[in-house]
Every structure is written in structure tokens, then in C-alpha cells.
Amino acid sequence: ILALPGQDLLHYTTDLSQVEIEDTLTKLRASLAIKKERKFTKKRLKLSQKVHDWLISPIEADLAANSIENLVFVLDGALRNISIAALYDGDKYVVEKYGVALAPSLKLIDPKPLVREQIQVLSGGLTEARHGFEALPNVNKELQRIQAQVPAEILLNQSFTNINFKTAVNDNTYPVVHLATHGEFSSHAQETFLLTWNGKLQIEELNTLLRADTKQTNPIELLVLSACKTAAGDNRAALGLAGVAVRAGARSTAASLWYVSDEATAFLMNHFYQELAKPNVTKAEALRRAQLAVLQQEEFAHPYYWSAFVLVGNWL
Known part of the structure; x- marks a missing residue:
């Protein structure tokens, strides 16, 4: 579900099994949280791009059309234990394009700038x-x-x-x-x-x-x-x-x-x-x-x- 400023909610669906989701996220978390030799880089980037394709690729056209600079995620399950900033689109990490924040629930957030x-x-x-x-x-x-x-x-x-x-x-x-x-x-x-x-x-x-x-x-x-x-x-x-x-x-x-x-x-x-x-x-x-x-x-x-x-x- 994508909420853009001043617009109706947009719904996207990626058809995946629970087993595939949890297996991929577990492997991605391990590849990020443990520094391994360069020979593992290709495997890590492949996992990172796979999850990027699930979560962000479907909404990128909308993000670009609305000049979005920050992404705020309400995550669930194993998604909470991975770094969204480290997801990879085949060329760049998410952090190279967007600021990222998490929210336990959007209802809990009353964003105000720091003085x-x-x-x-x-x-x-x-x-x-x-x-x-x-x-x-x-x-x-x-x-x-x-x-x-x-x-x-x-x-x-x-x-x-x-x-x-x-x-x-x-x-x-x-x-x-x-x-x-x-x-x-x-x-x-x-x-x-x-x-x-x-x-x-x-x-x-x-x-x-x-x-x-x-x-x-x-x-x-x-x-x-x-x-x-x-x-x-x-x-x-x-x-x-x-x-x-x-x-x-x-x-x-x-x-x-x-x-x-x-x-x-x-x-x-x-x-x-x-x-x-x-x-x-x-x-x-x-x-x-x-x-x-x-x-x-x-x-x-x-x-x-x-x-x-x-x-x-x-x-x-």
C-alpha cells in the first residue's frame, strides 16, 4: 500500500509464498549483517535486488512522478530486520536515492522538524x-x-x-x-x-x-x-x-x-x-x-x- 501526499492510497500486489519471502529475507539479512569476502558480493547484490523488485520497483514510477525524496515504511515480520537503505536496483542502493525512515504505525507519527x-x-x-x-x-x-x-x-x-x-x-x-x-x-x-x-x-x-x-x-x-x-x-x-x-x-x-x-x-x-x-x-x-x-x-x-x-x- 503506497500513501502519497494528498492522494488516495495505491495498492500493489506481489504474489509470493511465505516460504520464499522468509528464506530470501533471512539470507539477505545474513549477507548484510556479516561482512564477507568480495566473492560473496554478487550473491548479496542479487538478494538485495530481488527484494527491491518486490517492494520498490512497482512504485518507482509513482515516486518519480511525485518527486518523492523520503520513504517511510511500516514493515512487518522479517522485513523489520533488513535494511531498506541497502536494497539495490541493479545500479544504486536505495540510500543513494532516498531518505528512509520506519514507523511502528503511521497513526503514531506527528512529524515536526527539529529546531x-x-x-x-x-x-x-x-x-x-x-x-x-x-x-x-x-x-x-x-x-x-x-x-x-x-x-x-x-x-x-x-x-x-x-x-x-x-x-x-x-x-x-x-x-x-x-x-x-x-x-x-x-x-x-x-x-x-x-x-x-x-x-x-x-x-x-x-x-x-x-x-x-x-x-x-x-x-x-x-x-x-x-x-x-x-x-x-x-x-x-x-x-x-x-x-x-x-x-x-x-x-x-x-x-x-x-x-x-x-x-x-x-x-x-x-x-x-x-x-x-x-x-x-x-x-x-x-x-x-x-x-x-x-x-x-x-x-x-x-x-x-x-x-x-x-x-x-x-x-x-
Whole structure:
């Protein structure tokens, strides 16, 4: 179903079996989320183009006729675990032509542009190994680069505790919250968490924090989760944490579908905030430009490095 601005809904049908859909999407997800040798490139692009032909090729004429720049998807099942930005038309990736965002439901979205003059970031992260999770040595660089782009407070390592984070959020002076720490999305609330210095911040706690913040005059406009991953084999996981964040009052969430090297993530996030600070650049366009910047680096050209990040919620 395609909804174009100011027009009636358009319906398209692709006749496929459930088995073929799930098998193709599982293979595509694996080809994107695991960096493999160049000999696998042809196979990955073939899978990517196959799914592009299912989803986007049938509507491209309408998109071109209406000069569409951003695509907002309401996805279901295994589609939630793949990167739409990495779909391939035989010549270009989707990210090279469109900004992409996801929505748990279009009814939940009230898109409003981010006020650039008011961008302030609360950032938190861990560089050291904690609670059985490996170190993220490039997180400090990531947070420092963000602070160089926009005003930001940094809670790093011992400073990034549950209590300190909750206190900072409740101060309600930060429209953007950026967390560079391990975490996992699951469709089960008890298995969805973010890692802090002193333990896990469970999804219920984050939910409560965000809901409390919406009672104030300035809700969180953007929550960025830069070192998380989705639970393997869980088709509802991709919108687990991000979806809850949107429902709880964060207007949009940027998060990764799989864990990406923190070096590539630091590079991407630097460009994301550099673009986000510019006037008239939407969140979706800022992410698109950042992903293109990573894609253009030879060592990070594989979609594993740049296509994991998705924007859920308000794309403006």
C-alpha cells in the first residue's frame, strides 16, 4: 500500500509464498549483517535486488512522478530486520536515492522538524568492558566528535550510571539523547536493555523516563542508540526498543539492526550530527548523507558498516 501526499492510497500486489519471502529475507539479512569476502558480493547484490523488485520497483514510477525524496515504511515480520537503505536496483542502493525512515504505525507519527538552534545533546557511553560485554574503544572519539559539532554533555564510563543518566534526562534540557553503549532489542520487554556502568537499564525504566519527560514542555526529539543490536531470529525485535521509545514520547529513534564496529559508527555519527546541525536538513536526510559518507570509504563500503542504522518515527 503506497500513501502519497494528498492522494488516495495505491495498492500493489506481489504474489509470493511465505516460504520464499522468509528464506530470501533471512539470507539477505545474513549477507548484510556479516561482512564477507568480495566473492560473496554478487550473491548479496542479487538478494538485495530481488527484494527491491518486490517492494520498490512497482512504485518507482509513482515516486518519480511525485518527486518523492523520503520513504517511510511500516514493515512487518522479517522485513523489520533488513535494511531498506541497502536494497539495490541493479545500479544504486536505495540510500543513494532516498531518505528512509520506519514507523511502528503511521497513526503514531506527528512529524515536526527539529529546531536547529535548540540542538543540545546528552550523550552517554562505555569504552571499557563491563558485565561480560566487550570494550568499545572508539566510543570516546564518537562522543568527542559529537561535542565538536553541537553542544553536548558527556557521561562516560563511571559517570554513565543509571542514576546519573536518569538525573540528566529529568533535567529536561536535552532534545537529543545519544547513547553509545551495548544493548539489545527484543520483542520481550524483560530481555530489552541498555548497558550502563553499574548494570542494565531495562526498557521499562527507559519507558518511564521518557514518559515522564513528555509531561514537560520539551520532549526528547531524537534518541540515538549507536552500539546496540537486535535479538537474532526475533522478527519483532527491530522495533522493540526503538518502537517503545517512540510510543513513550521520543519523537524519533535512530538505532542499529546489528552490532557494527565502533570505528565505523564513530565515523558515521560524526557526519550525522554535522548534517543534522545544518538548517533545513531532515533527520532522514542527515542519516542518508552520513551513510553515504561511510559508503564512500573503501574500507567501510560493505553495507554491514553503514546500512545497519535505521530511523524510527519522526523523519523531519
